[in-house]
Amino acid sequence: MFAPFDVPYMQSALFAGLLIAVPCGLLGVWVVLRGLAFFSHAVGVATFPGVVIGLGVPAIGPFAGSLLAAGAFGAAVSSVENDHRVRGGAVTGLALAAAMATGAVLLTTVARVSTPVETVLFGSLLGISDTDIVRCAVVAALTLAALPLLWARLSASTFDRAWAAPAGARPQRTDVLLLTLLGFTVVTALPAVGSLMVSGLLVIPAATARLLCERLATLSVCAVALCAAEVVIGLAAARELDVAPGASIAALGGVGFALAAAVSAARSGWARRTVAA
């Protein structure tokens, strides 16, 4: 079982993955409850040109490059998304396509990058440095420290924003803090899972947990546990099958979600039959 993790690079990937599972699971719950799944996927994709620039200009580096790209994307989308004429993800989709195109153009023209494009988009088992592990630990610690303080405000403003604002929950400030944590988490997860597959850790485990749990606390614990399980099995599978870890993790998450959907459908069918009897 643990044979896949008998080499140092796999152990680094495992450490980083388990650490980033904590913020991914916890923040993923709010991503799902607030309908930010498409937005957070787009943040991941938006980092693509940032990573390319960072790889091409060593003074910037992929981490700072992707952080800048994620910040610019978030600011650009939130500045226009309140225009009701383009609600429902139109702006997010447009910016996503623009980011993808910019990244592709930069990759083949300006930046002389030796890193293969698959690594940027789907992650790599080999790319996890000690610095990446430290970053994962810092983001996990920040999330664990911030969420309990934000919990009541996040709950109230997600459940009923019209009530929460006059009640003093400061929903806008809460939004900014949540999106900032989300941005750091996405950027930190990139070396392992790549720009295209961030949703595999951020959205899929939380959405799966939502099918199985009715209470916020159990939902959060369940999301982190599913995220960690995806990391362990997904990394092992990536090595055994020689595929990119972002792809194996997301594929595994998809299977998990399908199973949970089947379980939840069977459960409600059983409940209906019990009521009818």
Place this chain on the structure above:
Amino acid sequence: MGAPDGGRLSPSAQPTGRRVDPPTTLEVERMSVSYGDRPALEGVSFELTGGTFAGVLGPNGAGKTTLLRALLGAIPAIGRVALHGRAAYVPQLTSVSEAFPVDALGVVLMGRYPLLGWRRRPGRSDRRLAGELLAEVGLADRARSPFGSLSGGQRQRVLMARALAQEGDVLLLDEPLTGIDAPSQQTILGVIGAQRAQGRTVVMTTHDLAQAARECDRLLLLNRTLVADGTAEEVLRSEVLGRAYETEVVLLDGRAALIDEGAHHHPPMRPGGLA
């Protein structure tokens, strides 16, 4: 209209056995609100005292919700708005995300956060109070039910209990009786009655003129401006309603038909010339 000047509480001047004039809880003077360059409310002035149950009437887009949100300070207004004490709020049921994983008790506990300061967890006494408030709205047995599994009337009652948990002196209720069954309406009206008896001021928006006439002791008729302010006798007259609804409104049997709506099968009010 409303409280006479000098109607403030002065207990020493009251002879024994006489009711003390209730204190003014809400003062609004020449209040205006606009969304961008579109005016939503203009020059609205009124005063309410403790124990008053005011109904806010008017057509869609008249500014009823805007009035409540301006009173809460949730949207900027010019003019003077003085709300003495704490406000509690029940927004329209449609503002709630029903998929959010929280049970009925959890929703009521949210009402404690403004008092606790948003970083303290509700304690044992808060949980006990929330349980009592759920019992007051007739949902003691649904405390652990997910909010999304409750019926519309039950949800509205949970939101009412959340507002009671805020321990407000002024309750602002946005269409709390709209689209819910009669028993839930009666429960909510009972809760409002109990709040009034404790000296709280209740402001409710509604589209049901007959119900407002029966239940409220003060009616505010809005259409961007305050068209009329007074008792049902003063406000629910066809020429007054016509000004607010910008169409001819004819009341069958005049106001009496409105007040006695429960006794007849006629609709209390019909548009057009059905006199």
